[in-house]
Amino acid sequence: MLKRQHIDKTVQSGFLLIALFSITALFLIMVFLFIEGIPILEHISIKEFVFGKFWYPTDDPADFGILSLILGSVCVTLLSGLMAVPLGIMTAVYLAEIASPRVAEIVKPIVELMASMPSVVIGFFGMVVVAPFIQKLFNIPVGLNMFNASLMLAFMAIPTICSISEDAVFSVPTALKEASFALGATHFETIAKVIIPASLSGICTAVILGLSRAIGETMVVLMAAGGAAMIPSSIFDPVRPLPASIAAEMAEAPFRSEHYHALFAIGIVLFAFTFVFNLIADYISYKFRQVGEASL
Amino acid sequence: MKHNFKMHTQDLSFFYGNFQALHTISIEFIENQVTALIGPSGCGKSTYLRCLNRMNDLIPGIRVKGRAMLDANDIYDPLVDVVSLRRRVGMVFQKPNPFPKSIFENIAYGLKVNGVKDRAKITQIVEKSLKQAAIWDEVKDRLNESALGLSGGQQQRLCIARALAVGPDVLLMDEPASALDPIATQKIEELITTLSSKLTIIIVTHNMQQAARVSDRTAFFYMGKLIEVNDTDTLFTKPALKQTEDYITGRFG
Amino acid sequence: MKHNFKMHTQDLSFFYGNFQALHTISIEFIENQVTALIGPSGCGKSTYLRCLNRMNDLIPGIRVKGRAMLDANDIYDPLVDVVSLRRRVGMVFQKPNPFPKSIFENIAYGLKVNGVKDRAKITQIVEKSLKQAAIWDEVKDRLNESALGLSGGQQQRLCIARALAVGPDVLLMDEPASALDPIATQKIEELITTLSSKLTIIIVTHNMQQAARVSDRTAFFYMGKLIEVNDTDTLFTKPALKQTEDYITGRFG
């Protein structure tokens, strides 16, 4: 009869082993990025790599400066954040606080659908529909630019921001809400003064994860950003964010050439960006996690 | 002697969707008296209480029939401003629910949203409310600390002070002492007795001795119906109905 | 007269992390008697009860000191097989919690996990347990319907039947009637009295009349301490301590 209990122990260890798989995968990803990315440092210093202004990977001698790519990524992400953050949070508050259950029941799946819209379709849409449109609208030379890419990225970041913020807003204890109402506060005042402050950590997490998603997104920036490896000076300049460079050039970089290593090194930089974003998000949600009813 | 009714409901019925939680309840609440609502779990005490400041409005799919009056006004009249109504009919909840702000800000909150800007006036009302709620001495040196650092009993008195700050006429309390220890409970009970000289208080409790101690009148609910309402003394000593007697003698739950 | 102790604890202390929820509790539970645990909310009744079948083991960060004995065995001995312990010390919870399976499957579950394979035997025990729990007549024609379709009181008796099916020596009940109406409550109370001829029953209740009605002995807890334990009659009529008296007369909560 004790057999059952032994099975139990074995099963538990089995599950633990499998649960360690994610960590292992993450670790392997890092290892391979480094194995393939680090050799670029034999040709160029970290400083030259990160702060070099010129990206001419196939010239002889080649230049592997990715500053313009980094700035491209950062600018596109920030601009998309400018659009996605307010829209995402406002929608979240609308869903969690104002919309009737029936409306929410319709809108929530729509947000989920937005999240699952394939990025290639969004990139395609940006390329063939939005680009000519904004080119005419703003009378600019090209429609494939930072603005276009940011707009499309915003579309991708909104569902992330919205659904995580919605969770945060929704999980503010009703007790706090009711306390505010019972004191004669309007719903708006309750949202602004009690609910948002109480869910701020969740909202911050949402924003960071949304931006993290935007900075790592590939197809949209590959298809709609224009692909010019220059430091942008206006929002209508074409840019070449980090993921776009990897996607566009990986196929063509000879195996284990400098270029190949440089692209993996870009992968490291990109990974580092999202890793830091995630650590921050994790820290915020861990540090400020809601414990019980009456705390933040 | 003709009493002055501060609030009363007349044939008040309440529905959560298709489920009727209250059946034609009529009670009068006499000004500056304490009325206790008792009854077994799930009988609709909280629901009824929350009808009196329209807190139930927040729940989707509810429906109200009948009338609930504050003085001479039907609070369910479409023209009624719910926000002002709730300012006049304050509420204290079962679990202490201070905002995650400082003690001072907790009390000042209601004043601020109601448009009081004068700093001096706010400070003055905060002090007065805390004194009324018999907690001033315990917190006067730590007004700027987080309210979450207080003990449960202190938090509950803080919540009472917070409700008092906006100057309500009626105070609704839903099992305000059920999460508290005997000493905190006693303080809250004393406080209720003191406040009742200036306020109309309606309190839900599952503790019959508590009802007996603090209330002037008691209403007994059972399965969404009002079974009996009477002077507390009468209800506990000579209940008119068998059901009431069964409940009081503990044959339930 | 020397009683036979089925279970007893000796200086049992219990910690949730750093919070000590129980302080050196020693109680003896006499075989085939009903012992009631009473005390205000949060005093540790449930915690103590759940120490007796090591249900608390599921909570991370807990610590136990002292001894808890089933017959002559320390149930916290590292060599004890918790799974078998729980089979011998059954439990009924506050809210009826049948599995979302058929009535039959609910009862048969415990048998199956304990390795009973013989279909005929299972059918026979299911019937016996349902009869013991005084619910057989109500469900015998619908054994294959979902248990969730039963009323609250029926569900609770089903849960008792489920606990009985695996043949425990001791039955722990944590406020088994608190969610039920008077009629269902009465049925459960009768059931307890019947069962106590074959089982040792330990019941937590917040209803003192209930404790008085069903139990042979009563233990009064307060703030994690055992204040007084005695024959039920004695404890309710001549409590040895002021605290007990205060509680019994309702000066708490």
Place this chain on the structure above:
Amino acid sequence: MIKQRLLAQKIFFLLLKAAALLNGAALLVIVYFMVSRGWRAISWEFLTQPPKDSMTAGGILPCIVGTLSLCLMTIMVALPIGVSSAIYLNEYARQGKLVRIIRLGINNLAGVPSIVFGLFGLAFFCIVLKMGVSIAAGGLTLGIMTLPVIIGASEEALKAVPNTYREASLAMGATKWQTIRKVVLPSAFPGIITGSILGLSRAAGETAPIMYTGAVFFTPDLPGSLLDEVMALPYHIYVLATAGTNIEATRHLQYGTALVLIVLVFGMNLAAIILRSKMRKKLRI
């Protein structure tokens, strides 16, 4: 005074509503363009034939089959690992350093950019494990990418199982594993399936991770083994739109393919959503 406050509230609520509407509208606009320009391309032939004439005519059957086989591989990898990880985290693990690290790993895995998965898949599966560009390599890459979604969904489903079920089972002398297998998993099953379909629908639409690991420009025959490379819908859209021989002339095929992909992905989502609401109702008896 109160009028003012209520007015402020009205304006604020209108703004919020507008934001929500804008989101819905954006989705509608994209879907509208894909449908209005793509539906004409869709025919029986389009769905059942391989591409012809340098992919300027014919259908997308190999892409559909390719995407489905990648999905199959993905779910074969992600579902068992994901559900088991969730079971460990939710049922067995005690809060502690190890769990915190595992969770951190999962969260970070969820945040890894899709192109980095592509790089990893290329370096590890294709080259080191010598799978080459294949369904296996692409599916494994997508599987690892989908893992966090499935873990998350499964954990949520497990959390939603009332604790009382576990306690009741344990109190009858069931072991933990018996409890999980007989009581917890059956109750959590609908949630797990729903979450998995949602995760899979994401994987089906991904391009970057399979660009170098699973998908190729043109291979009209259907795959015969896991080590074959395939065409895939998302990648097909990308190549038709950026690298085709005559991009303008194949516009309708691009829209048509995008429409098929959207229908596939949204179909999965819809199925999941319907499943979920059905199950919720069922559990609510």
Place this chain on the structure above:
Amino acid sequence: GELVIKGSTTVLPIAQKAAEAYMAEHPDVKISLSGGGSGNGIKAIIDGTADIGNASRFIKQKEVDLAHDKSVYPVPFRVALDAIVPVVNYKNTVDDLSLEQLKDIYLGKITNWSEVGGTPGKIVVISRDSSSGTFGVWKDLVMKKERVIPGALTVPSNGGIVQAVANTPGAIGYVGLGYLNGDIKSVKVNGTPGTEENTLNGSFPIARGLFMFTKGWPTGDTMGFLSFILSQKGQELVKQAGSIPLF
């Protein structure tokens, strides 16, 4: 058998047409085709992930060295000729540019169409990703190894250039002969239009061969396929694909 072909997007139309025709003749052969670029094609040969690597340029010394390190001997087959033709938007009035002017435009020295005799407007420079064969040839023959400005839009394929130029009024780009179509306008170079004839007679200055590489001397299906391309019928397809047949 199975045949994996990878590489240059310039060679892609030829390879695809040939593959379709070849598969029709040999139903037992399964060909899969990827683009990516010339570098990718040669790389695939070297690490054995493809049977045939397409390139729109000849193999570089570096790549040869890398191959030899791995004991691989790439064998080139020239399958077609091609010209790289500068293209502008259809509305553009400019129809002739000198090599110098082209270079200055791509260097960013000339930024307005009025400087080269067109209607005033900003020039939008469109180029190919840096490792494409077409880009390599352009860089050698037009840029004389100098660098294209960083602000140039880059697209991943010849087709992409056609599309971008067609959609952008001020754009200039360059594509292989096979990609010229009615959506865009080709520009003469030093007065010479980029045509098959001018390429064959050597008067058009930006011309190149298109190659297929194999790993060692080909055998089996690989050999069959290459023979097919180099046959009369295959060269017919080269012509259909818009490139210049060898004979």
